[in-house]
Amino acid sequence: MRLKTSSGAALAAAALLATAACVSETGADTTSDSALSGAGAGEECTIDETVKLGAVFSLTEAAAFAGEYQKQGLELAVEELNAAGGIQYELILEDDGTTLDGSTVAFEKLINRDEVSAIIGPTLSGMAFSTYTDAQSAGVPALGVSTTAEGIPEIGDYIFRASVPEQVALAASIPAAKATLDMQKVAVLHDSADEFTASAYNTITDELRDQNIEIVVDESFGTTDTDFSAQLGKVLEEEVDAVILSALPGATVPLVKQARDLGITAPIVGGNAFNSPVLVGALGDAAEGLIVGGAWSAASETTGNAEFISAFTAKYDREPDQFAAQAYTGAYLIDQAIRADCDANRESIKDNLGQILEFDSILGPISIDEGGEVTQTPVVQIIRDGAFTIL
Amino acid sequence: MFAGYETLITTIALGAILAYSFHVVLMAGQLSLGQAGFASLAAYVATLVVPTEPLFGSLSPVIVGLPVGAAVGAAAAFLVGMPVLRLRGVFLAIGTIAFGEMVRVFMNNAEWTNGALGMRVEKWVTFDFAWIVVAVLAYLFWRLGPSRTGRAFAAVREDELAASSMGVNVVRTRMLSFTASGAIAGVYGVMFAYFYGRITPATFDFGLTVDGLITAVLGGYLVFFGPILGSGFLTAVPEIQDAVGLEAGWIHPLVTGLLLLAVILFLPGGLSTIFNRLRRVPAAPDPGRTPPDGLDPLPDRGTEIARLRGLGKAYGAVQAVRDIDLEIRSGEVLGVIGPNGAGKTTLVNMISGLEAPTSGEGEVLGVRLAATGGAHRFAQAGVSRTFQHSKLFDRLTVLDNVLVGTHAVSKSTYLRRLLWLPSARRDERRALALAWAQLERVGLADRANLRPGALSYGDQRRLEIARALAAHPTLLILDEPAAGMNHVEAAELSGLIRGLAEDGVTVLFIEHNVKMVLDTCTRLVVLNFGEVIAEGDPSEVAADPAVVEAYLGTEDIEDGEVEHV
Numbered sequence: 001m002r003l004k005t006s007s008g009a010a011l012a013a014a015a016l017l018a019t020a021a022c023v024s025e026t027g028a029d030t031t032s033d034s035a036l037s038g039a040g041a042g043e044e045c046t047i048d049e050t051v052k053l054g055a056v057f058s059l060t061e062a063a064a065f066a067g068e069y070q071k072q073g074l075e076l077a078v079e080e081l082n083a084a085g086g087i088q089y090e091l092i093l094e095d096d097g098t099t100l101d102g103s104t105v106a107f108e109k110l111i112n113r114d115e116v117s118a119i120i121g122p123t124l125s126g127m128a129f130s131t132y133t134d135a136q137s138a139g140v141p142a143l144g145v146s147t148t149a150e151g152i153p154e155i156g157d158y159i160f161r162a163s164v165p166e167q168v169a170l171a172a173s174i175p176a177a178k179a180t181l182d183m184q185k186v187a188v189l190h191d192s193a194d195e196f197t198a199s200a201y202n203t204i205t206d207e208l209r210d211q212n213i214e215i216v217v218d219e220s221f222g223t224t225d226t227d228f229s230a231q232l233g234k235v236l237e238e239e240v241d242a243v244i245l246s247a248l249p250g251a252t253v254p255l256v257k258q259a260r261d262l263g264i265t266a267p268i269v270g271g272n273a274f275n276s277p278v279l280v281g282a283l284g285d286a287a288e289g290l291i292v293g294g295a296w297s298a299a300s301e302t303t304g305n306a307e308f309i310s311a312f313t314a315k316y317d318r319e320p321d322q323f324a325a326q327a328y329t330g331a332y333l334i335d336q337a338i339r340a341d342c343d344a345n346r347e348s349i350k351d352n353l354g355q356i357l358e359f360d361s362i363l364g365p366i367s368i369d370e371g372g373e374v375t376q377t378p379v380v381q382i383i384r385d386g387a388f389t390i391l
Numbered sequence: 392m393f394a395g396y397e398t399l400i401t402t403i404a405l406g407a408i409l410a411y412s413f414h415v416v417l418m419a420g421q422l423s424l425g426q427a428g429f430a431s432l433a434a435y436v437a438t439l440v441v442p443t444e445p446l447f448g449s450l451s452p453v454i455v456g457l458p459v460g461a462a463v464g465a466a467a468a469f470l471v472g473m474p475v476l477r478l479r480g481v482f483l484a485i486g487t488i489a490f491g492e493m494v495r496v497f498m499n500n501a502e503w504t505n506g507a508l509g510m511r512v513e514k515w516v517t518f519d520f521a522w523i524v525v526a527v528l529a530y531l532f533w534r535l536g537p538s539r540t541g542r543a544f545a546a547v548r549e550d551e552l553a554a555s556s557m558g559v560n561v562v563r564t565r566m567l568s569f570t571a572s573g574a575i576a577g578v579y580g581v582m583f584a585y586f587y588g589r590i591t592p593a594t595f596d597f598g599l600t601v602d603g604l605i606t607a608v609l610g611g612y613l614v615f616f617g618p619i620l621g622s623g624f625l626t627a628v629p630e631i632q633d634a635v636g637l638e639a640g641w642i643h644p645l646v647t648g649l650l651l652l653a654v655i656l657f658l659p660g661g662l663s664t665i666f667n668r669l670r671r672v673p674a675a676p677d678p679g680r681t682p683p684d685g686l687d688p689l690p691d692r693g694t695e696i697a698r699l700r701g702l703g704k705a706y707g708a709v710q711a712v713r714d715i716d717l718e719i720r721s722g723e724v725l726g727v728i729g730p731n732g733a734g735k736t737t738l739v740n741m742i743s744g745l746e747a748p749t750s751g752e753g754e755v756l757g758v759r760l761a762a763t764g765g766a767h768r769f770a771q772a773g774v775s776r777t778f779q780h781s782k783l784f785d786r787l788t789v790l791d792n793v794l795v796g797t798h799a800v801s802k803s804t805y806l807r808r809l810l811w812l813p814s815a816r817r818d819e820r821r822a823l824a825l826a827w828a829q830l831e832r833v834g835l836a837d838r839a840n841l842r843p844g845a846l847s848y849g850d851q852r853r854l855e856i857a858r859a860l861a862a863h864p865t866l867l868i869l870d871e872p873a874a875g876m877n878h879v880e881a882a883e884l885s886g887l888i889r890g891l892a893e894d895g896v897t898v899l900f901i902e903h904n905v906k907m908v909l910d911t912c913t914r915l916v917v918l919n920f921g922e923v924i925a926e927g928d929p930s931e932v933a934a935d936p937a938v939v940e941a942y943l944g945t946e947d948i949e950d951g952e953v954e955h956v
Contacts, residue, residue: 060644095643100587100594101402112395129511130587134398149508193499195591198507223593 036117037343038087045342046086053078053334054092054110056121056131057327061098063123065249065278066146066323072316073324074120074145077331080311087338089331096122103127104134111138117344118143118337118353120330125149126195132159141337141350145330146323148272149199153372158346160353160372162330162363164295166196167203169378170271173293174207174244176380176391177269180291183241187217187266189231189255190246194223200246200271208244216240221255223248228255232262242291243268253282260286267291267382275322280383290383291391296325296363297379299390305362329361333368397518403619403626404521405582406606409599410618411528412575413607418541419568420548422480424600425471425487428494429573430580431595432467433460435504437581438512438590445515453515456581457524464577465570472569476562491600498592509591516586524582525619528575531809532615537819538805539798544568546795549784556743556778558770558799558862609654611661613786620662624650660786685821686800686863687773689895692722696866696897697742701751702760703921704737711737712921714751719866724888724898726912726929728905730941734921735901736779739868742899743776744769756865770799773865777855777872779901783843789854790839793826796861800825829857833887848875856887860896867891869900873907885911909933917941 038047055074057067071093078091092114094106103122110116111134118141122128125147135142136156144152144161148169152161177183186208190201201220208215216238219231232255235243243266247255256268267289275294280287298309298319308328312320320328336359337352338344354370367375381388393400409426416423437456446452475486498504535541546554547564555561584590610621628647637643658664690696697719704712712734719725727735740746742755747762754760756772775796784792801822807815830836833853835846843851852872859867869888873881881904888898888911902908908915908929915929917938925935932938 060641100589101405104587105399105402108395108398112397126509126589126591126593129509129589130514133514133588193507193593195507195509195593 033345036345037341037348039342040086041342042339044086045339047088047338047342047344049344050088050090051338051344052090052092052114052116053331054094054114054116054119055327056094056096056103056106056110056119056123058098058123059093059095063098065276067095067098067123069276069321069323070121070123070145070327072312073320073327074331076308076312076315076324077328081331081335087335087344089335092116096127098124100127100130103131107131107134111135111140116140117346118334118349120145120327120334122147124196125152128152129155132156135159139350140346141353143330143334143353145326149196157354157370157372158350160368160374162333162366162368162374163326164272164374164376164378166200166271167207168376169293169295170200170203171207171293172378173269173271173291173380174204174211174213176293177242177267177291178211178213180382180391181242181267183213185214185216185238185240186269187219187235187238187240187243188215188246189217189219189221189228189235189243191223191248191251192220194248197223197246197248204244204246221247221251223251225251226254228258229262232259232264235259235264235266236262240266242266245270245274249276249279249282252279256283256290257286269293272322275381277319277321277388280386280388287383287386292381292383292388293378294322294381295376295378296322297381297388297390299381299388300362300364300379302362302364303360308362325362329363329366332361333359333366393518399626399630401516401518401521401586403622404518404525405579405586406602406622406626407525407618408521408528408575408579408582409603410606410610410621411532412572412579413603414532414610414612414618415575416568416572417607417612418548419544419564420551421476421565421568422484423487423569423572424484424597424604425468425490426572426576426579426603427595427597427600428487428491429464429467429576430583430599431491431494431498431590431592432580433463433577434580434584434590434595435498435510436460436463437584438510439503441512441515441581441585443513451515451517451520452513453520453581453585456585457578460577460581461574462577464580465574468570468573468576469566471573472566476565476569488597488600491595491597495592495595498595504592507591507593509589509594510584511589512584514586514588516582521582521586524578529616529619534808535805536615538808538815539801539803539818539822540564540567540805542791542795543798545787545791546784546798549786550782552745552766553778553782553784554795555766556745556770556776556782557795557858558767559795560765560767562765605651609651609661611658611663613660614663614666617661617663624654624662686825689865690721692895694721695719696721697753697755699742699751699753699760702738702741702748702753703750704734704741704746705749710921712741712748712918715923717916717923717926719897719899721865721897722892722895723914724892724900724912726908726915727899727901727918728903728908728915729918733918735918736870737921738918739776739870739899739901742769742866743774743868767799770862773799773863774868775799775859775862775864775866776868777852777859777870779870779874781843781851781855783851783855783858785843788840788842789835789846790826790830792843792854793829793858793861794822796829796858797822797825799862825863826857826861829860832860833857834883849877849880852876853884856884860891864896866897866899869898869902871901871903873902873904881907882910905933 035049057070059067078089096102096106110119120143123146128147132142132155136158141158146163148163148166191197217234245268269291272294274292337349340352341348356368358365358367380391382391412426437460440459441456442452471490478486499507543559543564546559547561551561606621610617629643632643699715699717702715729735741748744766748760758768758772802818804815804818873884885907912929915932917925919941925932925938
């Protein structure tokens with residue numbers, strides 16, 4: 001008797017196994033809600049229903065240094081947009097704790113439970129590769145504001161970014177540095193254990209080759225290293241015109257300090273990760289002469305930039321950084337896409353985000369093509385007297 | 392079913408799978424922290440073999456990846472285990488962490504893994520798929536618990552020395568748990584890759600290991616569903632905090648940390664402690680049952696079962712035992728007495744295989760006394776023993792302690808239990824009957840479901856004897872069984888030992904209670920400074936002037952003052 005019931009159970013389990021192991025093919029949900037489309041167009045557009053915007057940032061753990069700024073920049077923008085009237089936004093902000101599972105779970109919540117119109121974030125490209133495939137298959141437009149790795153917009157037609165890819169920023173900073181410093185021979189130091197910096201390293205070497213600049217020292221280190229004397233010793237042995245660094249803020253601060261302590265006077269050139277007032281504060285005098293390529297500068301005279309900086313500083317009692325500026329811009333880009341057809345449905349936002357042309361933002365004129373990639377002129381800055389100055 | 396929560400609930404399943412890979416080593420008392428390395432290896436290898444299209448139209452291709460991942464994880468664990476399993480405790484932990492780091496660095500620098508940039512694959516793992524894997528794992532562990540293998544795991548965890556004396560092959564059991572852990576970690580790696588659709592070497596870092604360990608310990612490794620409880624708890628706590636309106640940020644980890652601390656402090660067996668009272672209490676078998684069959688008959692009375700020639704043991708310059716010539720014949724009760732430090736325990740440790748002699752030779756039940764092979768070989772040949780200081784399995788019930796004793800005389804039941812074969816059930820019943828019979832023999836049947844810690848000292852000694860008897864020994868070695876017993880208990884014990892001898896069990900026992908020794912044994916050996924100074928009929932030996940002088944003192948032994956020297 002027992003054998004009979006258990007074999008029945010086994011049979012049922014096998015049947016379940018067979019069905020559940022199947023791959024489900026659910027298409028994107030393209031139903032639209034008429035209450036989310038309104039009357040008027042552009043500036044005049046009014047939508048009755050509150051538009052839900054989702055955002056996933058790393059507010060705790062490793063990437064919180066960026067996530068906090070992004071949250072504040074985005075909240076400031078949503079506040080301004082709501083004050084402007086016509087469309088009311090409700091911002092639903094999720095923390096992914098700088099973990100992959102946190103990020104995917106947050107995306108699920110925003111997509112399926114909160115049913116947002118669009119999602120901004122996540123903070124890190126590593127998570128975006130996983131979460132954006134979910135957004136794509138659910139048919140929810142997602143806009144990256146700090147995801148600079150290669151291959152992000154290619155995930156699908158619902159995926160966009162307003163963050164200049166690392167290669168573009170570096171491609172701008174290396175020629176600019178070459179022009180200013182007359183670089184012939186450089187040392188390249190990079191963090192080989194982090195995907196962001198490893199990807200940037202590939203860009204750096206390609207760009208240096210294009211510019212006919214010789215790499216005389218090529219050294220790598222790990223994300224959590226704190227002692228760089230071995231790598232910097234090799235730099236000291238050679239006469240280099242500049243040191244090009246691809247590192248996260250955690251390693252950048254001790255590395256630059258140790259380089260200056262060891263007597264390396266050559267200018268240090270870096271990418272997006274350098275672009276933060278916090279970094280300059282932490283480095284103190286050692287920051288002098290750093291060359292940074294990025295998407296935004298406090299010194300840029302772009303439309304609304306001065307107002308943004310003063311509003312941000314007044315609200316949060318600290319200066320904004322690039323992360324804040326890009327998140328702030330992201331909200332305006334989505335607003336722009338909604339106003340284009342005065343429709344906050346996911347499909348409409350997707351169609352119009354890919355049509356944004358030369359939108360006049362605090363980052364300068366910014367465009368997003370149908371493939372989801374951003375076009376924007378990067379800014380190259382040098383730190384002089386403790387402040388970012390455009391090179 | 393769980394609309395809008397599928398991803399969240401699937402992450403619980405993934406967390407549980409990772410925790411199971413820790414569960415299986417913790418069950419056997421090993422602290423292995425190499426799981427991230429096994430998972431990483433398996434995930435990367437799986438990307439090479441998993442097809443990019445669904446199988447037969449709609450079957451998830453991960454079905455190919457799971458066995459491959461399990462095999463890669465198990466093979467890696469086996470290879471790593473050979474050198475590192477010699478280590479214990481924190482040293483094993485460090486050795487396995489080193490392996491995990493090696494894998495991470497290797498994957499970071501290999502070409503085919505695309506280095507730190509990682510790989511992207513299709514998200515083939517669905518909600519149902521993940522939970523079926525968890526269900527299969529839970530089933531495997533559910534069936535493992537009350538099987539011979541499961542008891543061996545528990546015995547090794549509680550006390551390796553006692554486990555090996557009960558016939559458990561400790562090295563093999565540790566390796567089995569370690570390899571199983573590698574296999575489950577491998578499955579986790581594959582599931583992870585095809586659930587998140589992306590792997591980088593940094594994904595499988597030390598943090599992942601810590602997460603798995605916390606989940607396993609939090610859930611509790613003494614019951615089969617502990618990992619699911621642990622994973623569910625850790626996933627639910629932040630969600631509940633969200634639901635009650637606690638703001639994210641530093642408060643979440645703080646509250647989670649405090650809850651973790653509370654569980655560890657107040658529920659030492661993890662969350663599963665809460666379910667402990669639901670445990671089924673096994674009932675005593677019918678009194679009218681027939682005695683367990685299939686036990687080998689004991690050798691005929693008078694057969695030689697052990698022979699030692701010139702046996703000696705030196706610890707460096709200290710000669711604990713020297714030049715011992717001794718024969719043990721079936722059916723006798725051989726008492727060994729001698730002052731403290733005379734070498735009595737060293738002698739029985741050699742006879743039971745726990746220590747190898749440094750000189751001379753010997754054979755016990757056909758097993759040569761030698762440095763290699765492990766004590767379990769002696770137990771399987773029919774030597775069973777108790778220890779001077781009780782070595783009971785503290786977290787097992789009295790009955791389960793005795794059940795471990797049946798290890799040497801029962802067959803492995805785990806694989807047959809998985810298939811619900813009636814023969815496994817018969818074998819388990821037989822082991823249970825054997826264990827109950829021993830509990831009744833020593834008078835502990837009414838305390839079968841207590842833990843050893845709840846027993847009086849005398850009862851603990853009797854429990855140890857019951858456990859040793861459950862192995863159906865040819866030679867039973869008792870190391871000071873009456874220590875801590877009062878006169879009445881010692882007299883009862885003496886009666887029990889004589890009864891065993893009548894049943895044909897050969898007993899070798901060390902005892903300081905001279906009156907009991909003289910009442911019980913048929914032959915007496917006296918050791919002093921590692922040498923035999925007298926041997927023979929108990930009353931004659933006791934009267935030997937050399938013994939009286941060396942050990943008993945010069946007073947008349949009829950005086951009665953020497954009962955407790």
